Amino acid sequence: MRERIVLDLRKLPLHGMGTQSATWWGTLAFMLIEGTGFALAIAVYLYLMSLATTWPIDAPPPDLLPGTLVTLILLVSLVPNILISRWAEQQDLRKVRIGLVVMSILGIAPLIVRVFEFPALRISWDTNAYGSVVWLLLGLHTTHIITDLADTLVLAALMFTRHAQNARRFGDVQDNAMYWNFVVAAWLPIYGCIYWLARL
């Protein structure tokens, strides 16, 4: 077929940031998948709770301390996380590097407390269905933190190499920050379920 040139694309940038970028939308789609998974796991919790005559089944409610501490760390982490997203938008490499180191530490910290959170559930996964579902919720979210922490660590390493000064890499930092916001947001209803519904 013959061609007729009607549009010139030469002036376009080599990479679009934010909603212009395919990666941003891909991250959003993966968040929708995982968000649906979390919503369903919470639905399983509520379903089993609605069937049980007493809840928690044959167990005291979980200890509040470790879970609340994780919640606080995650909430505090939002501040540098939002800042790093801004610095990435401004393509300020020095600040982004500092921010990634801080976010790596703030990714490890909740995992350390989480080690104490599992025993604080005060029930094992194989005791009964209540134990199974709280372990499922906590396990899923722990996987979530580990995944994003691994991503943050690799990205932090990458931003200290020659590949850093690049619009696409700053976009990756923004997407990673967006994903961490989601990790924190997904935790809040799970925290409410595990610690406060068990106290109703």
Added chain:
Amino acid sequence: MNMPAKASDTRDIDIQGSCLTEALTETWKTPPGIWGALTTVDHKIIGRRYIFTAFVFLVLGGVLAVLMRIQLAQPEARLLGPDRYNQIFTMHGANMMFLFAVPVMEAVAVYLVPLMVGTRNIAFPRLNAFSYWIYLAGGALLWIAFALDMGPDVGWFAYVPLSGPQYAAGKRADIWAQMITFTEVSALAVAVEMVVTVFKQRAPGMTLDRIPVFVWAMLVTSFLIIMAMPAIMVASTSLILDRLVGTHFFNPAEGGDVLLWQHLFWFFGHPEVYIIFLPAAGMVSTMIEPFARRPAFGYLGLVMALIATGILAFGLWVHHMFVAGLPRLGESFFTASSMAIAIPAGIQIFCWLATLWDGRPVFKTPLLFIIGFFVTFVIGGLTGVMVASVPFDTQVHDTYFVVAHFHYVLVGGAVFPLLGAIHYWFPKLTGRMMSETLGQWSFWLIITGFNATFFPMHILGLEGMPRRIYTYQPDLPWHALNVFASLSSIVLTAGFLVFFINVIRSAWAGDVASDNPWDAATLEWATSSPPPSFNFAMIPVVNSLHPLWDCRDALAVAKGLRTDRRELVVTSLNTAEPQAREASPRNSIWPLLTAIATSIMLIWSIFTPWAVVWGSIPIAIALIGWFWPKGTPEDEA
């Protein structure tokens, strides 16, 4: 940020004709040989591979169906014992749903959608390569297990407690559950690629109301996959946990619940039906145009019907559980929603009929399959409205009436349009036409054989013949219709045989196809048959819903992309305004290595939970290799 072009870069406008093609070929090519085959990220090669593999699974599943028909042809037959029969009907269902129907629709879309929206590759092409390898591994897992007499035997829906630790010893149910993980990971990956390709990589000017209906259908389907498949992953993971580490999700003795399984399964399982049907409906809306010689009637209605079906699909799942003893009010709600979904289906049927009515139909094989689809799918839809009624459903639940119903909607509603689509898009895939004579033969054999095999099952069901029985006694009144169905299945098999002979023969010796042999209107026909590795030498610019009909003299295109970097145009979501000259990744071995590492972890975890810990390390390493920049021109920004 607007980066200045480097002095060394080459642009398509600086070079002409064959030099441009050569430069683009060099940048986008898949090298010949085994290394090229393992590393390619070309959506057309992966799409073809996906389609081929799905049809291999169709043949395998078909062989199982034939075995069941031979077994049921006479009472008290001894060809298959009860244990083998359980494995065979489970394998047939699981294989056809998870390894054929869903993947084949996504496969066709992997091939076509980037061409139809006028871009050079699918979004996230390495994820696309990964998804194919994972799919292949999941299929191999299921069939190798079956060959080792470890095939799942708990039905394609694996209801607990039958599939739980108490009643399903051994690893058969785990094979089913982990096959689910494989196929869902691959389906979810393709769904994400599809959403982003349609959202961000449409040709400049392809506004929302200029998107081909098939592409709309794949967009809605992808959202269904994204929202529905997590349910089955939560379900199958909990099942594996119950079986492996002693959790009690489905154990009523310890506060669990068996109906929880059915809720989770059907919250996925019913949208699954539309995940299979909507792409087929999109194919019909797109194919009908060149054969009716006019635009499809009611574009807005067709698109709205797809979206409405997608939303309603999530409000139907309980109709699979009408005999499970749920509250009456719930049952009434789900009866109403099950009947309501007939409305968007009806809107589409009437739009298609209006298109043909007002058009000048050319009765080539694809159109024959479309008409066969109307008839068969409408019959299946009508029995669907019947089983939506609780009293009727209670009567025929778990009988051959249901078997007849879902084969009418799935084969009639999805396989017939798919076969039409293979005839229609074959020239684009291979550069050759399929034989029209053999096509007509295969159509008449398949439609006759299908109806003669499955219609009697309605009557068998009303006569009380239950599903999933490996044999029946001679004094029951089911023999004659079973013999009839079994003999008819020979006709159906012959039809598929003719179809496959046609495919193989045409691929070798069919007439050479032109770029646009059907005089169709969508962009995939604007490039050569088969398309070059870069799809379009210059990105099309779209001004209408039927670009090839509305500008017959020349295709409007855009200039200014680099030829030394895999570059494509990213456009805005609504209006498709160009936003960036985005890089598209080069070929890579890492998706295959990641898929191998993932497969090892998933299969290992059937046996020990520690596999998840240790198996994740190679996956993480492979993913780092995948994403680490390699200093190619694509990494410039």
